[in-house]
Amino acid sequence: MFESAEIGHAIDKETYDAEVPALREALLEAQFELKQQARFPVIVLINGIEGAGKGETVKLLNEWMDPRLIEVRTFDQQTDEELARPPAWRYWRALPAKGRIGVFFGNWYSQMLQGRVHGLFKDAVLDQAIRGAERLEEMLCDEGALIIKFWFHLSKKQMKARLKALKDDPLHSWRISPLDWQQSETYDRFVRFGERVLRQTSRDYAPWHVIEGVDPHYRSLAVGRILLEGLQAALKAQHGPVHQANIAPLGRAIDQRSLLDSLDMSLRLDKNDYQEQLITEQARLAGLLRDKRMRRHALVAVFEGNDAAGKGGAIRRVAAALDPRQYRIVPIAAPTEEERAQPYLWRFWRHVPARGKFTVFDRSWYGRVLVERVEGFCTQADWMRAYGEINDFEEQLTGAGVVLVKFWLSIDQQTQLERFQEREQIPFKRFKITEEDWRNREKWGEYAQAVGDMVDRTSTEIAPWTLVEANDKRWARVKVLRTINDALEAAFKKDKK
Template sequence: MFESAEIGHAIDKDAYDAAVPALREALLEAQFELKQQSRFPVIVLINGVEGAGKGETVKLLNEWMDPRLIQVSTFDQQTDEELARPPAWRYWRQLPPKGQMGIFFGNWYSQMLQGRVDGRIKTAVLDQAIDGAQRLEQMLCDEGALIFKFWFHLSKKQMKARLNTLKDDPLHCWRISPLDWQQSKTYDKFVRFGERILRRSSRDYAPWYVVEGANQYYRSLTVGRILLEGLQVALQNQQSPQRSPHAAPLIASLDNLGLLDSLDMSQRLEKSDYEEQLAAEQARLSGLMRDKRFRKHALVAVFEGNDAAGKGGAIRRVAAALDPRQYRIVPIAAPTEEECAQPYLWRFWRHIPGRGKFTVFDRSWYGRVLVERIEGFCSPADWLRAYGEINDFEEQLTRAGVVLVKFWLSIDQNTQLQRFEEREQIPFKRFKITEDDWRNRDKWPQYSDAVGDMVDRTSSEIAPWTLVEANDKRFARVKVLRTINDALAAAYARD
């Protein structure tokens, strides 16, 4: 794959100077059209051999284009904040919004490649990391992102010649970094595993471009022209290509009974039993959260459920057991303008807690397969592929030590009607009832089907759903607390 990049391409300065003005003008026009349309972001991944001109080329792109619309990020050693979260978190938080360009040095490929070259991971783990990168890029592209992946290449002979030239030049020897010398010793392994990454991860939606780096004029024009061509094609395509759904057609229940119909909604707790059990579970949660083993974990609780099912009351009983400094409650409403400019899961990734912390999501990422599906806020292709994206997201959380508990609080239609009417009569509860709540009652069957599909496709061994019979609020609150406690205790037992 790299052989053609080692041939060398002779473009002299005169040819370069003649080509740059028109290229620069076209790139600026494309960049401003990108901003004006604001339909998609551009993500540029920079990888390759040290000394092949990666930094110089990106510096030049910032000179040719408007740097205010380009965000350059580099990922060296992970910070303590990043180490306390899933590996992809550090990249997600730096994603450019729609209409702008993000350039990533030291990206997900750099990390996995260096880990394999250094012997910290085996080839099988490298291949797993490549597969994970492909899933991430597939998701970003499905969300509309335009991805360019560049590998800047030098042959072993070219790299040695560069180092020998610079080390004897008192004016330019500073340009040699310790990483240059290190890579010169591991060049063969670096290139071998780099080629493995390129071969396994170059796809039509996110292809690799190998750029010969010895000739600065050639590499600059090549990168500029590739970016320009890709931008122009994407900008001219006014409608994002509709990808085929990534899930099989959903199958209706043969007996016309949904998942929620199987719940025993008659379960209740008398007041005295409730108060005793509530106090016991709150005390247990307080102790589990103070346990030193919690420092290895984070806790995330997801609350979904029917309108008026008692999510707020259950969350308050959980919070009542804890120091406010230990937890954070994130209410999820309609996305903001900033959130709409990012991939769907971005708004949730940014709130993932570090180790020793607890985050409660009052509504969550499951809105895509519930309200957005039912109300037509996204296409069928979007919510169908969301099942796989959510499963991948939750797997990353659990691998990073996050204890994830997911609740669906379920009530029947009669109980909901009674609670709606009570809310309209009680002054301090009137804010809880809206016209949308009443309107959603007309779509009860559609929501029930969507919940069944959601649980069927996203309840896994590592992130199971807990269905809570919530006609009796006391019973529901105790079950929620007990489930959280059991999940923490199980995580500690595995440590």
């Protein structure tokens, strides 16, 4: 793959100077149109050999284009804030919004290559990282992003010649970094693993472009032209993202509606039992979150359920056991303008807690396969591929030590009707009932089908759903607390193995 980058392309200064004005004008026009349409972001990944002109080329692009609409990010050593969260968190929070360009140095490819080159892990871990990168890029492209990946290349001979020339030049020797010397020693391994990564991750929706780095005129024009062609093609596209994932049909092996109907909605706790068990479980939770073993974990609790199923009351009983500094409650409503300018999962990634912390999601990323599906707020392709994206997201969370518990609070239609009527009669509860709640009752069957499919597709071994019989609020609150406590204790026991 890299042989073609060693041919020795060169462009004389006269030709370069003649072509730059038209290229720059076209890039500025495309950048302006990108901002005006605000339909998709552009993510430019910069990788390759040290000294091949990565920094100089990006600096030049900022001169040719409007730098106010370009966000350059460098991911070197992870900060303490980043180390306390799943690895992908640092990239998600840096994603450019629609209409903007993000340039990523030291991105996910740099991390996996450096780790493998220096023997921090074996090929199996590298292949796992490669698959993770593919899933991330496929999801971003499905959300509409344009991804352009550059590998700046130098042959071993060219790299050594550059280092010798700089070393012998007292005015420019400062340009040699420790990473330059380090890579000169590991060049063969870096190129070997680099080619492996490029071959496995060059896809139609996010291809690699290998740029020969010796001649600055050639590499600058090559990168500018590729960026321009990508922008113009994406701007002309009228419908949908660059790539659509292959979507498997929903299975019908399990009748999940009968599963929900099979819940024993008569389960109840009398007041005395409720008070005793509530206090016991709250004390248990308080102790677990203060346990030193919690430093290796974060806790995320997801609350979904029928309207008026008692999610708010259950969350309040969980919070009542804790110091307010220990937890955060994130209510999820319709996305804001800022959130609509990002891929769907961005709004949830940004709230992932650090180790030792607890975050409650009052509704969650499952909105895409529930309300957005039923109400037609997204396409069928969007919500069907969301199952896989959600499972991947949750796998990344649990793989980083997050204890994830997911609740569906279920009530029957008659109980919901009684609670709606009660809310309309009690002044301090009227804010809880809206016209939308009444409209949703008319789609009870559609929501039940959506919940069934959701449980079927996303109740995994690492992140199972807990279905809560919520006709009796007391029973539901105690079951929620006990489930959280059991999940924490199970995670702590695994730490010992």
